[in-house]
Structures are given as C-alpha cells and as structure tokens.
Amino acid sequence: MAELASIIAAASPLIYAVVGETITEKAGVINLSLDGSIMLSAMTGFAASFITGSVWLGFGAAVVVSALIAALVAFASIELRLNQIAVGFVLFLLAARLSSFLGNPYVGQQAAHVSPMPIPGLSSIPFFGKVLFSHNLSVYGSYLALIGSYLFLYRTRRGLELQGVGERPEAAFARGLPVNRLRYLYTVIGGSLVGVAGAAFSLDVKLGWRDGLTTNFGWISLAIVIFGGWNPMRAALGCYLFGALQLTALKLQPVFPALSQILPVMPFVLMILALLLVYMDAFRHLADRRPGLRRLLGGEPPSAIGTAFRRE
C-alpha cells in the first residue's frame, strides 16, 4: 500500500509532462525539447521558490519558461516552416545546458516546497484513501490534468476541434477553424504543463536542484506518449507502470546491483515493442476486425503530426 502511494506520487510529474505533450502532439506539433524543457523549468521553479519563498511563484516561473520554449517551437514551425524535430532538438540541448549553467548557485540549497495535504474525509477511506488522497496539491493536480485532458479531448467540441487540427488540418481549416492559431495555443498549453512537471520534480518529488536532476525524464515522457497511443488515460497507465519499474529497481538495488541498472531501460524496450506491434501488418488486419483490440494496445499518431500547415 505504501508502495502504491509512492508510485502514484513519483509518477505525478510524468503525468503532467505526458498530458502536456499529448495535447501538443494531438494538435499536430511535436515538441521534442521536452527533456531540456523539464530540466530548465525544474531549475527555474526551484530558483524562484528559493528567492521568493513562494512555492506558487516557483511553479509559475517554471510554467513561463517552458511555455516560452514551446512558443518558440510553434513559431519556428508555423511562421518559419522549420523542421520541428531540428528546432526541438536544439532547444533540448540548449535548455539542458542552460539549466546547468544558471542553476549552479542553487545546487544543494533548500527552498520552500509543496507541503503535504491529505484530503479530509477522502484520505480516511480504507486503502484508496492512503494510496490516492494522502498526498499534496501537486499530486492531486496531476489527477485533474489527467481527467480534465481526457474529458476535454474526447467529450467537448473544442477537444474534437483540437484533434481535427492535428488529423486533417485542411478539413479543419475548411470548416473555419484557425488552424495555426489553435496550434500555437495548444503547443503553449502543452508546454505549460511540461513546466508544471519540471517544478513538480524540483519542488516536490525530488526536492532540490542538482545538475541533471531530471535527465531522461523528458525522453521517457515522449516515449510514454507513444506507448499510450496519444490517449491521456493509457499514457497515465504507462507513467504508473514506469513508476512501478523504478521502485522495483530501487528495491532490488541492494540485492542485484547490476540487474537494477537494466530495469529502468525496460520502458524503452516496451515502447519499441508496442510500436512494432501497432504497425505490424498482422496486427493491423486483426485490429480491423476487432476495434477493441486496437483501443487496448495501440493508437495511431495524429496524421498531420510534425507537418506545417499552409493555406494554399
């Protein structure tokens, strides 16, 4: 039970990042800078909290930084028609190095962080109370982001429009949707959530700043978005699965020190297998006959992902 609770808590930053990137990619933009964005916003959030003493300002600063990076990706892609992968990759390296350079004075410092806040009533429910409702605002926020994004994407008109922009931009445009403006909007919203993820690392889960604090969590998030088939709920499952693997690795550390190095890379192997399965012809034929299977195991990327839209 305590293990389950700690998995839920440890996965909360990943949930923010994965939900954010899912929204961005659903709109047809891929923000490959995630690993750097999370790192720089983790550092900025910590520094802001350290200087001002306010956790809220920490989260705010983190969101601003990450939203700016996302806006730059959108600008380069939409206005300059640059390759999103190229720009995202350069921003990843730049943001990661900036976090090392600018974060140097804050290494090993202590700052105000998210305080525990069990929800009265709910937290006394047997089992679920302890697992789900004895955390803090950052973790509860991850539930909100998750459920909110799911309802938004699949149950609202705006959510359907968002998907239209990512799937068939020409058709969406013909229906009168401002395709590029919506892409800006959702890339920046997605980037903001990635910023929350960064702050959730440095002000909650990992408490503090050191160089490379969140290394690889961005890549893991990008992988989980795919593993989740661009569906926030299934992606969340991926996040918790990853959290479980990490915890197992930690517990096995004293017993099998070498083996525990292999477990953290398992999500990537699973991601490759999931991709392989989804694209395999045999699976495609099977899934055409049983749509439930496809919903369970894999999803298609938004058709127009990574491409620029220009009115002809």
Add this chain to the structure above:
Amino acid sequence: MTARVGGIGLAVAPVALAVSVAALLLLSAGANPLEAFRLLWTGSLGSTGKIPNTLITWVPVTLAAAGLVVTFAAGLWNIGIEGQIVAGAIAATWVAREIPGPGWAVIPLVLVVGAIGGLVWALLVGVLKVYGKVNEIFGGLGLGFVASGLAVYLVIGPWKRAGVASTSGTDLFRRDLWLPEVGRYSWVALALAVTAVVAVYFLMRGTSFGLRLKAVGRNRHSAHLLGVPTGRTMLAAFAVCGALAGLGGAIQVVGFHHKLVPAVSGGYGFLGILVVLLAGFRAAWIAPIALFFMAMAVGSVQLSLRLGLDSAIGGVLQGIIVLFALLGGGFQARHMHRKLRIAPVSLVEE
C-alpha cells in the same frame, strides 16, 4: 544551410548574435565576458598544451558528424547515435579484455569490432524502421538507453573492477592496447577522423550511392517509383553512420579513457547532430565546425577553474549558435520563398 542561401553575412550573424547573448549571460553571472572569451581560447586552441585535449574530443564528434551526414541525406534522424557510440565502445572493450596478443595486432581488431558494434546497433534501428515501421527517432532513443543501461550493467556487473563494483569504470586496459601517441597526439585517431570526413565527402559527391541517398531523402516515394531500393538504401545509411559512430566509441575507449566508463558517449553523438545542422548537412564544413565546438567545450573547463562558472557555458554557446543559425535560415528562406534543404520529418510511416 546558411552559407549557400545567404552567403557569408548570414553565416556570421548567428555567431555574432550568439556571442552577444553569451556575453549577457556571463555578465549576469558576474564574469567579465572578454576575460571569459580569452580563457575559452587559451584553454583550448590558444595554447600548445591544450591542443591535444581539444583534438582528442574532436575525433569522436567528427566521426559521428560524418556518419550523420549520410543518414540525414537519406532523410533519417539518427538520434540513436549516442547508443551506437556506446555499442562500439562495448564491443571494443570486449575485444580488448578477451583477445590476447600483441598490441599491434589487437588494436586494429579493437577498432574494427568497435565499428561493427556501432553498425549492428544502427542496423537494429534501421530494421525496426524499414521492416517494423518504428520511427527511427524513438527506436534510436530506445536502443540508445538500452545500450547505456548495458554499459552500466557491464561496468558494475560482469566487468567490474577487481574487488569493487563502481560506476567509475572497468579496470584499465593493459598498456600495449592504448592507442599509440606521439607528442601527446593520437595520430591514428586523427587520421581515421580525417579519412572518414574525406570519404563521406566523396561518397556524397561522386557516387551513385550518394545520389540514391539524396533521392530517398528528398522524396522517398518518387525514389521508389524510379526503382531505387529505398529500404536497402536506408539500411545502408544506418550501417555507414553506425560504423563511424562505433569507431568513435572504440577510439574513446582505447585512445582516451583506456577503459569502459558508463558515460562513454559523452554527449558526442548529440553534439555531432548540432555540428551537422550548423554545417547545413555538408561534409566539407564538419571538420572546422566540430573543431570550433570542441574548442568551446574544452575551453570552458578553464572558465570553471578560473572564474568559478559552470563549464556548461560552452554547451550553451553551441546551442545558441545553432538555434540562431536555424532561425536565421528560416527567416531567409521565408524571405526568398525557398524551401530549406532539410527533409520534412514524418512520424507517420507510409
């Protein structure tokens, strides 16, 4: 992309802008920018004592960049190159540990097997891409993490130092397996890197394989219709790139660390991507740009020693330069209504 589209002015502008931004960053960190730039220079290429340090890091970056020219030409994003460097280093270490014999016989074998290790790791990405329709970015990243996980596992597991398991690396190789140095320069490594660049240059300019690569990179569908075996061409591109990256990994192991360390790739693969982006995907520009980048990287060590700054400033500078070059190229292309020489990314496999 800058040099051809906009001439020398547009090539210098990003550097000038980046230097101004870096100067502001340095000022905000309380350092004198002029002093910092002087230290960058004297800490890398500006003093004879530091030139060998710069060149030994120049070799793997240049090898990686040379390989990436080939994969980029085929429209492939080989972000998994870090993993291919690690795979090369692992394969090379295996030979160095297991194969007995005199150094002059084993060292060439170490290098060849290292190249094969990188080649195999890259081919895995290629096979996943061509036959499994797994996008090379994610296949490559995934296999990259697997390779570095494997390296850590080997270093603290089966290949651990006698008695202690530590992430600082395996035992040092025996002395006759170190790449020979003359006057602190590892001539073999330098010659291999230069040869790779020249070979890739001519491969892209004067061979039908180079033409096929470009055809696949520009328009895979048309290339297929014209009878180019697109799958095999992409696999070949991965193989060439992986072999060069693996060779870089092997050189890191026998020429620099003299043992296997977990972080053996050192980010050199990612740096190679930056170099190729800035070079506009042309082989001829790789060597000088890589030298410029590695001078910044090695020189920034002095900034941390003398000025107490974080040595990441070199990496920040590199990132800013490439970002401004990309954006500048984009502005220029928009102005001239021309498409950039960069294959559109396609995460959606046909």
